[in-house]
Amino acid sequence: MVPLSYYLILSGILFACGVTGFLIKRNIITIFMSIELMLNGVNLSFVAFAAQWHALSGQIFVFFVMVVAAAEAAVGLAIIIAVYRTRETLNVDQVNLLKL
Amino acid sequence: MSVGLFILVSLVKIALVFFILLTAVAYTVWLERKVVGHMQNRWGPTRVGPFGLLQPAADGVKFLFKEDLTPPHVHKTLYIAAPMIAVMFALTSIAVIPFGNWVAIGDTIYTPLQITDVNIGLLVILGVTSLGVYGIALSGWSSNNKYSLLGGLRASAQMISYEISLGLSLVGVLILSGSFSLREIVQAQSGHFWGFIPKWNIFYGGQFVAFFVYLMAAYAETNRIPFDLPEAETELVAGYHTEYSAMKFAMFFMAEYANMVTVGCLATLLFLGGWSGPIFGPYILQVLLPVFWFVAKVFVFMFIYIWVRGTLPRFRYDQLMAFGWKFLLPVAIANVVITALIVALRS
């Protein structure tokens, strides 16, 4: 028997790690992985709630999140490759043409 | 059945299964060399033991005693971890494979001939095999060698591409049997048409197509000819395991053949009715015959593997991808749709 809050805290930690990674990492791919980490954290809370309230729809959400993550990965990695082709770098700090 | 006994039985089964599996792997290698040899009008291994039957043992010993050298400039941890990952997942996937009915030993032990029967066994297998990719990819990347890298790239690309076709080819069967549990799938195939044609999926509801797709995808998944581009000697020395030697290389080797066996078992379970077959005689026979039928079917599958290897040339990479995406995938999808329609209409 595990309190729901434990699961939530775990997912929170994962999410926080994801955010931190997004903030402190410089490699686009790593940043992207941080995003995936956040998604996973959210998924965990979904499943935990589903188990808590005996509502299976929580798991359905997880599937949708996964699908979105997959689509995102496809497009995102494609973008990364395109960026790499043009900028010859994966360091976001050097991909900063979008400023005044 | 008490917990202690359960654990004991499980351990026994695990030991047994792994022993059988490893032996099978070893002798598949032997068989391959023999068969291909004869196909190519050679003898194959003959020196070690009768018909070279001890050749695998010799090879094993050789692998063990060779110098295990680690080239410089490799990503150490991954270089070491990669083969372990590969073999680990290859062997793990056998855990959910049932190879016989339930058996009762005495009146206390009543257990399935299967390490564990999870109701999503098929998914487990798919998951584990899909994880197997890491071994190859990482090995290719970590050994810091352009051939290895190319091999790894090819391998991972090819495997994740064909994984889709593989999975979809199974969906038809799932629709027919309506379960992920391999045991139930097998039980769904018991019985006969018109009394003599066994009610196997391969004969059933157009799953022959599915079987065909599965076969192709399986070859690609296991990097076998005609899809063995990751280790295409003529182009990439030895592909992702160029830099590996001794036991690490052996691990990749084992992983490959273990995968073959797994795939074969899966095909047997899903399309060839698993262990179902004529059963008669005393209880001991009734226990062993299913296992025999199962092994026989897997053997046939293995033989086809080898036969294909001896026969077909290697694809070009773009052909491989085109085949996977432009032919297999549509066919698999069509199969799924049609099967679903049939089932829907029948019910």
Place this chain on the structure above:
Amino acid sequence: MTPHLHLWLIPLLPLAGAAINGFFGRRFSRQAVSTVALLFSGAAFAMALWVAGQFSSLTLPYIETLAPWMRAGSFQVDFAFYFDQLSLVMLMVVTGVGFLIHIYSVGYMWTEGGFYRFFTYLNLFMFFMLTLILASNYLLMFIGWEGVGLASYLLIGFFFLKDSAAAAGKKAFIVNRVGDFGFLIALFLLIKHFGSLNYADLAGSISPLHIETSAGLLTAIGILLMVGAAGKSAQIPLYVWLPDAMEGPTPVSALIHAATMVTAGVYMVSRSHVIFERAPIAMTVVAIIGTLTAFFAATIGITQTDIKKVLAYSTVSQLGYMFIGCGVGAFSAGIFHLMTHAFFKGLLFLAAGSVIHAVGGEQDMRKMGGLRTKIPWTFWTMTAGTFAIAGIPPLAGFFSKDEILWQASRVSMIYWAVGILTAFLTSFYMFRQWFMTFFGEYRGEQHGHGSHSHGSPGHDSHDNHGHGGVHESPAVMLAPLVILAILSVVGGWVGIGNRFENFLAPVFHSTATISADSFDAPSMSAEPKNEEAGKSTELLFTEISVGVGVLGFLLAWQLYYRRPELPAEIALKLNGLYHTVLHKYYVDEIYAAIIVKPLIAISTVVFWKGIDRGMIDATLDGSAEGAREVSDTMRHMQSGNIRSYAGWVAAGAACIIVFMTWMAVGTR
């Protein structure tokens, strides 16, 4: 069963004309423009005639509801038209006179620029005026009310190149706003206390009320309505705009500033008779204002030398008469005078226009004279008008004015006395004008008349009639003159034997039951004994008023025909008075001093510089400036560095979390 008369067509026809001319007139030829204008106004007139034909078969009042306009709770206003005897009279006057003046304008404006514009405005005016008189509730009436104000503004400022014209237009508009202010407040009071603006509902809800012997709600409403009427009908103290309105083309002066629009106030007051009958104090106010205005304007009229100004002041004073009529409760008499006045004053203006036309844009009577033979048609028609206004029987003016004076005398002799005096003055200055214009020898220079009128784009175009010198106007202008002359002669006969009163009786006496006994205002259903006794006195009064008319004629004849040098001497003798009057008692100057200048000063210092510039603009400019500053600093956040963006996002998320937590804690 009453036939369905499509009243809505009557206002909409001129509107259609206005629309067509307004949108496409620029590309039309003058013929096309005048055709359209005449066609639609004429159609309106024909429609009015048809309605009049249906009149006998109607059950009055006839109400025609087109569509609901606004509903707020129980308060409801519809687009609805209201038709009864009063509406009919106004309808005939407006459409008829309007149509005639349209015809006249074709000739008069032919050589002017902006021909199509003129007729667009004219038709537009017709539309609004008809809306005003056909409205079934005060709000719709107010629309017409404002609309005619707009049309009048546009038409007064028709020669907008002339500063004086533009200024006059603005003056008219602004002065009218003052009146509208009162009118609006009256409407608000009505809504507040009676929850409706429909004539019918109001009559129903007010008639049971008792007479207010002391000032009360109805008194307030009445007085406020009177303020509005004073604005529109140029009564003291808001009459100042009308003389200046003469800047507009003469037909406009005839139509709007003599015949129709300025009488809207009278119409409105009579329409509100239900209220006034129960507010004696308001009635008295109306009467007094009317009396004062009548006399005051008449005195000014004496000294004016501009032919149109004279007529303008006479208009003001005649309107005063009408208000006297209303003020003493003789609404029908007021309406009667309204009608006849529409005839002869319209006639006079048109004739004056014809004269001006003849002498090539000259408006100063001192430069005229001896035109009798040169422009006989104009002369004779003008004569009819003059005699009519002077109250010489049996012309129209006599009947109506006499009726009003008679009714006034039954309320208070003061009204009567002043009225008689005014009648005398009226006839005097009218004949003065008559003599100065048509008799004696021509004082203007024969040729090159135009030298002193180049200033006005409105008039100097009259020069380029091919032949120089004085010339009669074209037939298209004379025809309306003749028709109106006939009307001015015979128009009054409908009043003989109270026929006109009896005709309007159902309108004004449907609700006056209570007032008849408790209020001494003369009621059309006057007691028979009173009637018997009245006959003789009425005869006497009639004789007196005729007498003063003749007297005025004689005096004018003496001063301006026999011995034309005399007026100058008189003027010299009573110099101060003369100049005071000549300068219209300096009213404009006084207004300028006590109202306009302070207003401008306040507006400039406080509202414009202080509030508008200092506060409103300052805030706006300041905020804009601030936004620019802020964004200028903020845009450095836009580093183009993904991770800094991410940082901001994280911070924002944190803020949201803090907020939500705080909320949650707060709620618990």
Place this chain on the structure above:
Amino acid sequence: MHLILFLIFGAVCVAGAVNLLLQHHPIDSALSLVVVMGALAAEYLLLGAEFVAAVQVIVYAGAIMVLFVFVIMLLNAGEEARSGGSRIAWVIGVPGMLLGSILMAWVLLKHSGTGQVEVGSLPGSPQDIGWLLFHDFLLPFEVTSILVLIAIMGAVVLASHAQSAEKKEG
């Protein structure tokens, strides 16, 4: 038992996540992420969502992460460059994130013990999932399918004339 397993896998999760942050080489980060996902699958199993767990492994660990690894290999991404990144991320982002997570934790602990989740407490069997997915959530399902289609096309367009097959895998 459940608690122990939870703690074990949770620890693995957190370790992986932290490792993802600490590693300087993308591939190490990727692998640690795979570990996280595996552990999460185990957590799902604890929660009785076996199907979700399987899909987690197959889709996330088996497909998406492989894709990541593949791209890393393809672009031959090296060690993370020590470019003096953006101060704002550090100055504002990290503190904000910390603040936010601390608050969250506080709230959660305040409400801890609201509910107990026991093993296999709800039927996460494929049948139930499928039923929900294809009856109650049919429309979202179709919509997401379209989304995926668009994503595929977008990926193909973006990475055209190179490795389009792998992008499609996503």
